[in-house]
Amino acid sequence: MAEALRLGEEARGTTAPNPNVGCVIALAGAVVGRGATKPGGRPHAEAVALADAAERARGATLFTTLEPCAHRSHRGPTCAHLIVAAGVSRVVAAIEDPDPRTAGDGFRILRDAGIAVEVGLNADEARNGMAGWLTRLKLGRPRITLKLALSIDGKIALPSGESKWITGEDARAHVHLERARSDMILVGRGTLLADQPRLDVRLPGLEERSPRRALLTRGEPVENWETLSSPEDVFRLHDVNDLLVEGGSSTATAFLAADLVDRILLYRAPIIIGEGRQSVGYIGLDAIGDAHGRWEARDGRSLGIDRLEVYERVRTH
Numbered sequence: 001m002a003e004a005l006r007l008g009e010e011a012r013g014t015t016a017p018n019p020n021v022g023c024v025i026a027l028a029g030a031v032v033g034r035g036a037t038k039p040g041g042r043p044h045a046e047a048v049a050l051a052d053a054a055e056r057a058r059g060a061t062l063f064t065t066l067e068p069c070a071h072r073s074h075r076g077p078t079c080a081h082l083i084v085a086a087g088v089s090r091v092v093a094a095i096e097d098p099d100p101r102t103a104g105d106g107f108r109i110l111r112d113a114g115i116a117v118e119v120g121l122n123a124d125e126a127r128n129g130m131a132g133w134l135t136r137l138k139l140g141r142p143r144i145t146l147k148l149a150l151s152i153d154g155k156i157a158l159p160s161g162e163s164k165w166i167t168g169e170d171a172r173a174h175v176h177l178e179r180a181r182s183d184m185i186l187v188g189r190g191t192l193l194a195d196q197p198r199l200d201v202r203l204p205g206l207e208e209r210s211p212r213r214a215l216l217t218r219g220e221p222v223e224n225w226e227t228l229s230s231p232e233d234v235f236r237l238h239d240v241n242d243l244l245v246e247g248g249s250s251t252a253t254a255f256l257a258a259d260l261v262d263r264i265l266l267y268r269a270p271i272i273i274g275e276g277r278q279s280v281g282y283i284g285l286d287a288i289g290d291a292h293g294r295w296e297a298r299d300g301r302s303l304g305i306d307r308l309e310v311y312e313r314v315r316t317h
């Protein structure tokens with residue numbers, strides 16, 4: 001299952017509107033098939049892994065990060081039926097498909113065919129890996145990650161607006177990896193004007209993984225950029241699982257004020273800027289008590305000379 005999760009994570013940012021599923025087929029202690037959802041969302045991971053395993057799928061165990069699909073489509077047989085036809089004897093899935101139209105049907109088809117089914121292995125990791133798609137199903141919008149590169153004293157630029165570069169190479173390489181795993185990146189028009197950012201992926205082997213670019217502006221559209229005229233426009237993005245918001249300050253403020261941030265990647269450099277641009281402005285907060293309980297630290301590590309801190313929005317409903 002760890003290998004299936006890894007395959008699914010590698011596909012993150014390429015499969016929307018479908019989930020980034022990973023699948024591994026094992027027979028007699030050896031891996032005989034591997035698959036992940038292909039770019040654009042088809043073929044599904046199980047179909048790819050079954051094709052890879054071919055005859056060796058007979059009597060094997062299939063590990064998948066998500067319940068195999070069961071709703072018939074004109075684009076071919078369902079994964080549940082493919083698994084039955086291939087003669088797989090056991091299926092281990094991390095999580096059930098939460099889509100109420102299919103939930104449980106995939107497992108039912110497998111069990112009716114005499115296949116042993118187990119559900120729940122590494123469920124938390126799978127939910128984490130498919131957070132974008134799960135957020136879209138639940139909230140009707142992408143999972144939104146806000147990236148901020150800060151000084152020790154929380155500034156994102158000099159008073160002049162200069163911000164290249166606050167963080168070092170390792171932190172920037174990590175940002176490029178997050179870009180590659182997002183379906184879309186967004187900046188405000190101020191950042192476009194100040195930095196002329198390319199927002200592409202400059203990592204060896206991942207150059208093809210540059211996501212769609214979007215601009216937050218109340219003004220005219222810009223060529224080669226999709227336009228969002230308010231943060232609430234994210235509800236129109238039906239084919240984006242993961243949206244990465246890269247600033248600047250007013251854009252971060254607008255998304256936070258609208259409570260449209262699910263995760264914060266905070267890259268903190270060991271420098272002090274002093275007078276400079278604040279990372280975030282007024283977000284509608286009038287009592288310090290209201291600020292507590294909203295964010296939870298999920299990860300913290302060094303990236304070269306910088307520190308990465310990851311926070312997630314606590315949502316109880």
Ligand SMILES: NC(=O)c1ccc[n+]([C@@H]2O[C@H](COP(=O)([O-])OP(=O)(O)OC[C@H]3O[C@@H](n4cnc5c(N)ncnc54)[C@H](OP(=O)(O)O)[C@@H]3O)[C@@H](O)[C@H]2O)c1
Pocket residue numbers: 147148149150155156157160161162163164166187188189190191192194195216217218219228229230231246247248249250251252254277
């Ligand atoms: N350190 C970092 O992580 C980092 C990252 C990015 C940028 N920066 C720095 O941040 C500075 C730019 O920040 P900034 O605050 O001036 O600009 P910004 O947030 O990039 O862009 C501001 C523009 O975004 C649009 N906008 C903002 N809120 C909106 C809303 N609610 N609805 C619709 N459109 C909205 C408006 O565009 P229109 O005026 O076109 O309507 C606004 O003028 C630069 O100095 C840049 O170098 C730092």
Ligand SMILES: [Zn+2]
Pocket residue numbers: 044045046068069078079080
């Ligand atoms: Zn499927």
